[in-house]
Amino acid sequence: MKQTVETPKLERSISFIGFLGMGIGCVFGSSWLLMAGYWMTAAGGPVNAALAFAAGLIMIMTLALSYISIMPAFPEGGGEMQYARRAFGNTAGLIAGWSGFLVNGIVSAWQTLAITRMAETLFPALSEWPVVYHIGSEPVTVAGLLIGFFLVAAIAFLQYRGTRLFARLQSILVGTVLLLVISAIIAGLFYADPGNLRMTAEKPLFEGAVAFLVLLPFSIAGWENIAKGVEEARASLSIQKIGQALMWSILISTFLYAGLFFLQASLVPWPEMTQSKLPLVDSLVRLTGHTVFRVIILSAAIFNVLGVFNGVFYGAVRSLYALGNAGLLPRVFSRIHPTYKTPHAAIITVAVLVGITPLIGNAAFGSLVKVAAFFYVVLWGSTVLSARKLQLQLNILSLSPFKTTAVRRLISTGGIIAALFILAAMIWPTSPGALSWPGDYGLLALLICPCLVFHFLKRTGIVRGASSMTTDA
Secondary structure, X not given: OOOOOXXXXXXXXXXXXXXXXXXXXXXXXXXHHHOHHHHHHHHOOHHHHHHHHHHHHHHHHHHHHHHHHHHHHOOOOOOHHHHHHHHHOHHHHHHHHHHHHHHHHHHHHHHHHHHHXXXXXXOHHHHXXXXXXXXXXXXXXXXXXXXXXXXXXXXXXXHXXXXXXXXXXHHHHHHHHHHHHHHHHHHHHOOOOHHHHXXXXXXXXXXXXXXXXXXXXXXXXXXXXXXHOHHHEOOOOOHHHHHHHHHHHHHHHHHHHHHHHHHHHHXXXXXXXXXXOOHHHHHHHHHHOOOHHHXXXXXXXXXXXXXXXXHHHHHHHHHHHHHHHOOOOXXXXXXXXXXXXXXXXXHHHHHHHHOOHHHHOOOOHHHHHHHHHHHHHHHHHHHHHHHHHHOOOOOOOOOOOOOOHHHHHHHHHHHHHHHHHHHHHHHOOOOXXXXXXXXXXXXXXXXXXXXXXXXXXXXXXXXXXXXXXXXXX
């Protein structure tokens, strides 16, 4: 009698806290430290910034509601790739899934550079390590190579060994960041002066709010990776609970961003914070006279970067795994380790690609990160459009927590408006977040090409691996 071998499946071990840690870890990055001055310059005043935060939160929550409405119909995970594929066919699914891989892969790569800069700020002696070579005017140092390679290898190894380890590490990192950040906030409140927030704005209300608003969605991003991990949730955890983790991660992260932003603006007259690269560090050290706050805040930022890297690395791997599992990319990416129950081929691939980053250094990543933001628009927009279309197909959203068609249509309409606003912010020439021509658009086309080439080869029969679930219309 022939014995059948059971195909390995992903480990189901992520708890509610694990999903919450994943969401907060991806969303709450180091922008609160590195971008605060730039944000205030764009807003032109605290009142303008407050309006932008409120509008940005509403906009992102509207997009997230589309995810929550569609997630229960896709317990197999895969996120945006599965939604777009079911609604619009294989090509749409490929573009959505590839966008998820690209944006998370690029942000992963950026974190290897960010943590090196943080470490050199906290430990100035690292910046004196030998320079190996230059790319343009940017040096590639021994410290940068060692830190970058170690970070990529460590995160890849932990995720290779099991999803349980990934989720546990993410919860520890997020908990550490929250402890350090809250300590800094409590200390800062003793020195805050509300009068610093009442200084006259440098821009009209609407102009300043919009200028900041077009930048904000890309800092409140990464929560969508929760949808990619539905397949790995504990058996006892409902998808509705996963949706709650998604919403709470957005709310907690946004309020932390806003709280830290306005705290920094209240420590000194807010125009002064625009002159500092690290306004919270500089203000607290000057006001208290204690350099320990420099260590606390920069340590929080380093743990912050580690949490983001761990989360977006997971997102890149699961995007690649889902594409391989659906046959939209080579099926080798869907292979699961028989012992650790992780997509080991996808993990190794992402680790190798991200591991190139330390060799390049900062030279090529300004435009790359800017272009990566465009793929967030693809992810969010494809989900909103998919949810709207699937409302009319086979009652596929009957499991949605939003039971009436009118409510679901209102959510999807709001999501479409939000996605169009973000898209306009990226292509409108005078927008602060606009892509530049021809460089950014050329890079955008270059990044999309590999998946389209494979898709063409597969459809012409040169490459095998087509999926059977759906076909292009």
